[in-house]
Amino acid sequence: MMNQGCNFIEVAQMQICKRGEGAVGDTILSKKCQETGRVVTVLSDGLGSGIKAGVLSTLTAKMALKTIEAGIPGVRVAETICATLPICSERQISYATFTIVDITDQNMVKIIEYDNPEYIHYSDGEILNWDRNGTEFKSGASRRNHLYFSNFVSKPNDRIIFFSDGVSQSGLGSYTFPLGYGQGVEDYIKSLINENRDISAKSLAEKIAAKALLNDNNIAKDDISCVVIYFRKPRLAMLVTGPPIDPRRDILLAKRVHEFGGERIICGGTTANILAREWNTEITVPLKNIDISMPPMGKMSGVDLITEGIITLGQVSEFLESGIPEECHNKNPALLIVNTLLDRDKITFLVGTKINDAHQDPNMPVELEIRRNIVKKISRLLKDKYLKETELIFV
């Protein structure tokens, strides 16, 4: 999720269901606004466990997300949720906790907490403790009526970590953690990031949840949910395909690709030839150990992948749309492109618009699609289905 401050916001979660329950009672929702880059993430823990808790937390998380997005103040959000939740037939109260993390442009972070364990803000090897301003609100049948607000600006490489009490209370009653994991989680997070400074949000969330499960002796006593938000540089890729409409622009194309700071993929022999000529280097096309169902790949220094153009792109689009078939060769060029693209956060397509006359020849045994259309389709799939940020540049 790209934010205006040129930072990328990676949001990842991990959930483990309480032993014996068929469904998780905690809910995590996250949404970003494509236009503004605002990212809202909610974690809610419903009263009890299983389906009933799941219903309460789903309602809470959904309402919180929608109302915060709409700009409704936190206290009203909390009151609306408490007034709306169904009342538990056994306990006669309606109750679900929540943590709302609202990140607007310039990496301004606003957090609203209601009864979940306190969030952790990791920055530069330290856990920062921000002032939490408490406010009371009308909570209906429940006596728990304190909301806590905190605001701060995050820096690159910061992480915000929050979780349900399934993490902070894991190990409760055990010899190692008689009072639960508690503050132990902070030290664990520090040690994990110390070990690997670039640990992804996904990996960190998974490790924290796994640790909580281990504290519970591998039998989760409560739902374990953990969310990690990581402010990092986006991982970039550029896919170059097609010669520029005017050969005088070849030099600009070569410069642009050369200056790009990410993975470089070239689809199309002519395009690769232009770059090789401009960079004064050579392309080789080895024919050993290749996937014979597809045109072979080339090799050139300064480029991560070189493939044929339109047939390969057609297959990339098919793989993105319908998934990768089991029998797919592991050297399939389209598969290698798909893997690279899905590993990146932002993909720039540099598309030459020159039409290849040879492809328009009616003697061709197969119909070849126009490059522009297929690239547009790939870009749309990456954006809508895989939530990637994409950019199309026609040259």
Place this chain on the structure above:
Amino acid sequence: MTKVKICCGTSCYIMGSSDLIVMDLSCYINVEIEGTTCMNLCKDHEKRPPYVNINGVLHAQVTPTKLLELIEEVESAI
């Protein structure tokens, strides 16, 4: 050493070079086979793809049989 370069551009590939790149030519110990990106000859309507370059000489409309013949020819001339 005989150097065989098979064009693997889109036009050549779908017009038959896909059959050429899978040929087992290991019996010709003096022949080195490799692919090449589009040689930009597909717009030449006089000749037709797929194109193969053998020791600098260009051949058009190369089929597997024709490729074997061409290699035999070059090899016997040495």
